[in-house]
Amino acid sequence: MIAVTDEGEIARSVASYLDEEVIVATSSDVVLRERPRAVIHTFEVEGDERSMWNVNVWFAINIARAANRVGAVNVFLSSYMVFDGRKGYYSETSVPRPLNYYGMTKLVAETAIASLGNYLILRLGQVNTRGFMRPVVMALLKGRKVRCNSNLYLSPISLRELGQAVRLLLSKEARGVINLGGKRTSQFKLCQSLAEALGGEAVPFEGRELDFSLDDWLMRSYGITVRGTEI
Numbered sequence: 001m002i003a004v005t006d007e008g009e010i011a012r013s014v015a016s017y018l019d020e021e022v023i024v025a026t027s028s029d030v031v032l033r034e035r036p037r038a039v040i041h042t043f044e045v046e047g048d049e050r051s052m053w054n055v056n057v058w059f060a061i062n063i064a065r066a067a068n069r070v071g072a073v074n075v076f077l078s079s080y081m082v083f084d085g086r087k088g089y090y091s092e093t094s095v096p097r098p099l100n101y102y103g104m105t106k107l108v109a110e111t112a113i114a115s116l117g118n119y120l121i122l123r124l125g126q127v128n129t130r131g132f133m134r135p136v137v138m139a140l141l142k143g144r145k146v147r148c149n150s151n152l153y154l155s156p157i158s159l160r161e162l163g164q165a166v167r168l169l170l171s172k173e174a175r176g177v178i179n180l181g182g183k184r185t186s187q188f189k190l191c192q193s194l195a196e197a198l199g200g201e202a203v204p205f206e207g208r209e210l211d212f213s214l215d216d217w218l219m220r221s222y223g224i225t226v227r228g229t230e231i
Helices: 009-016 028-034 049-069 101-116 131-141 159-171 187-198 217-221
Strands: 002-004 022-024 038-041 073-079 119-124 145-149 152-154 176-180 201-205
Touching (some): 009 159, 049 073, 049 101, 073 159, 101 119, 119 159, 159 176, 187 201
Parallel strands (some): 119 176
């Protein structure tokens, strides 16, 4: 049995690729009662600081402590936003410097969960329906023209690729910190690829220069390939 911590799009996608019973654990009591072999931390929020701290940090830590008590591995879905985008091609050992409060909450939760042991922290690249890309995807689905930054570099990953990667890493009993994301690409190039599939039109603009690309060598060593050009 595996637990996810909400019923959102990432949780649903990950669950659809798992070959065993999946439950939703919205509290530590559920984890203690059901005793899953793994807890996948899918619940997070972006918004006001109070909500992000309560969900991304305290909720995650409380669930993780319960998982640790029953011997379950904590699979924590973190983010490239633990970095500041100044350097790019970040490896699993790069020094985090969060760009914003959301990134800081993910880093705090990472640190707390890692201190418990028996963890798998997955630093996700740009999930194509979230963050920078969510308004872009919504506009493309409506056939609109979108402006995308040619100076913003990302390592995209689709929901399908994320679900498949989690299944494989669990089957191989992977532990530690692993980056999950595709090859370095500009937001504009990613927008072009998505526009071809969804409709709409992508036009470039030269915005703030940021590079959040991830080094994917460890991911590839597990036999995982990510293209990141779909939803």
